[in-house]
Amino acid sequence: MNILITGGAGFIGSHVVRRLVLNYPDYTIYNLDKLTYAGNLENLKDIQDAKNYNFIKGDICDKVLLQSIFDEHKITHVIHLAAESHVDRSITNPLAFIETNVVGTSNLLLAAKEAWQDNYHGKKFYHISTDEVYGSLGDSGFFYENTSYDPRSPYSASKASSDHLVRAFYHTYNLPVVISNCSNNYGPNHFPEKLIPLCINNILQGKELPIYGKGENVRDWLYVEDHAHAIDTILHDGKVGETYNIGGHNEWTNIDLIRLLCDQLDEKLSNEIGASQKLITFVKDRAGHDLRYAIDASKIDNELGWKPSVTFEEGLSKTIDWYLENKEWLENVTSGDYANYYSKMYE
């Protein structure tokens, strides 16, 4: 396989790149990433010199570049992760999401179609999507693969749009596509604009922990390496034309999650128990804040034999340890523009 991974310098992408580079020395991995604020080559320091790994700095909106990558490297598989991924940023700047998530994905689909010239034998275009396309649940129920789309933020609308385009290329041109829709990931290398790493960073800085609304919104959390394992499984065994939901069977209200995080951190830092919880501050709610996401992941379990392997307590503890051991990473990503973003969002 000659695999083009887009967005491989980001949070999930870097775990996918590492897994494939290390587990499949016979595959050649091309990581195409624009290195936006969310992309960071430090995430891949340990494998950057591997023989089967190549980094290409570039934009999925650049059609000429995409064409040349497919031609030059004889790409056989695509794992498409590159995206603008933060809901709050989509509320302040929706166009950036349409550009990368919709136009960029369309360019990539066209480049694959043209390069593969309808000879699809041994090819696969794997699109990574999110559970947010299904909308928001009430107190009960789950998202299934056939749940109707009901995106409610500019981010989820742009991802839904890209999913529709991927399916349209399958139905119209027979492009061999597969899609997965995953719940909230957490783990090492998560950019501290998202809830868990933002709160870890703020606790380390002695800053308030901003909880939107009453903290009652529910998310289903999955350890990022379990997601990378699911992606590996679908790359190899996922059926063309199919969609697979991926989730952690692990629902938490934001407030309960942050309390657990505070307690684990206090214990690791030998703080007085309850010290970090005092930083919790309820702030103005996110506009259009989806109440609850919950994934039914029985299809990927029954058909491909994947299930999450890391419990939440264990995953959260590993995540905190990583941030405590990688303070330089945290300092680097929070220098520069981050302070600007933080003060616009929260102050």
Ligand code: NAD
């Ligand atoms: P991220 O924001 O951490 O990383 C995105 C990466 O894409 C960055 O490296 C960035 O530089 C790159 N990128 C952005 N625009 C680009 C462009 N125009 N051209 C090339 N590269 C570009 O995102 P993430 O959290 O790792 O998410 C990766 C994918 O997984 C996204 O498609 C996201 O929608 C999806 N997803 C994320 C989660 C989650 O909880 N984080 C859950 C389900 C699905």
Ligand code: DAU
């Ligand atoms: O469900 C999958 C999605 O999960 C992915 O598609 C997105 O890319 C990813 O960012 C994530 O979206 P969320 O909006 O759920 O994640 P976030 O970490 O931004 O927020 C998690 C919850 O915490 C959500 O209910 C909003 C809340 N929150 C978030 C932040 C940043 C707060 O209460 N305070 C905060 O400061």
